[in-house]
Amino acid sequence: MPELPEVETVARGLRLTILGRRILSVTLGKTDFIDDPAALEQHLPGRRIEAVDRYGKFMLLRLSPASISDRPPANGDAAPASLLVHLGMTGQLAPCAADQPCAKHTHVCLQLDDGRELRYTDPRRFGRIAYLAEAPLAQELTDFGADPLEVSLEEFAGRIRSRHARIKALLLDQTVLRGVGNIYADESLWRAKVHPSRLGAQLSAKQAETLRKVLKDTLQKAIVMRGSSISDFLDANGEPGEYQRHHRAYGREGKRCYRCGATIRRAIVAGRSSYFCPRCQPAPRRRVRVARTPRKKRPRNA
DNA sequence: CTCGATCCCTGGACGC
C-alpha cells in the first residue's frame, strides 16, 4: 500500500525516466476513478512533463503548456497544469515500451514522444487521477496537514497534543500529517513505545518529541530501502521495495517483539488493523466508567 | 469534535 516512502520511490523513479518527455496522446480504460476523463484526453496531448513532485501520498506530474504547432491552443492549454495521481491501494505508474502488451487492469496509457508509454495500472481502482490547472490544484491541496519529513517539533506537538482522537487516527489523518498510512503509523508508534489507542492529548511532550523523530527516521529509512512491498507495491522500474524486512510491528501478529520478546498483537484502532507490542506500548488506562451518583451542578466559573 | 459504519473494488486466503 503506497504511503509516503513508496510514493517518493515512484516519483524518484519517474524523475529519472520520463522527465522532459512530451505526451502525444492518451488512451483510457476504466475511468470511474478519474475526476474528468475527457479532460485528460483533451488537455494532456502536447504537454511536456517538466517535474514530478510528491505531496503527501499524491504524485504531481507538472506539465508545460501545450505546444502543438499546427493549431492554436484550446482553452487553458496555454497555461501550465498538473496531473495529480494517487496510487490508492494497488496503483502502479510506470513507463513501458509502447509495443509491450498492457498488463491487466491498465486504465491509463500516455503515449510519449520517445516510443514509450506511461501506464497506470490499478486492480482495485482505489486510486485517483485528475487533470488540474493551477488554481484548482492549489484548492485541492489546501486541506492537507504537515509533511512529516519537514514538520517542526512545535507544529507536530501542537497538532497532536491538542486533540482527543486516538494517536493512530491522528497519524492516519491526512489533514494532520500528509503521507502517513497504516504501516508507518504502526512502525513509528512501536518505535516510540506509544499505544495506538492513546489519545493525542495524552502524549507527554517527550513522547511527542520521540514520535516525531522516529516517524521521520522511519520514513527516511524506508525511502532509502525503496519502500515496503506488502501486497503488490512495485516502483517505477517494476521492482519491489525492501523495507518490509525491517518492519517491527506491522503484519507481525503472534510474533515476538524485537525489543522485549512479548507477543505482538493486532487490534482494530481507528478502523484499521493495528499491530503493537502490548508490553512496550502500554494501553491507556481504560476510561474510568464509575457509575457515580449525579452530583449537584457546580456553578460555572464566571 | 470524534466515532463507527458503509461504500467503493479485486485478488488472495480459507473452508468445505
Next chain:
DNA sequence: TGCGTCCAGGGATCGA
C-alpha cells in the same frame, strides 16, 4: 478442483 465467503485497506461520506 471449485465455489462461496471473508478480508484487506485509503478515503469519502453520513449519522450518532
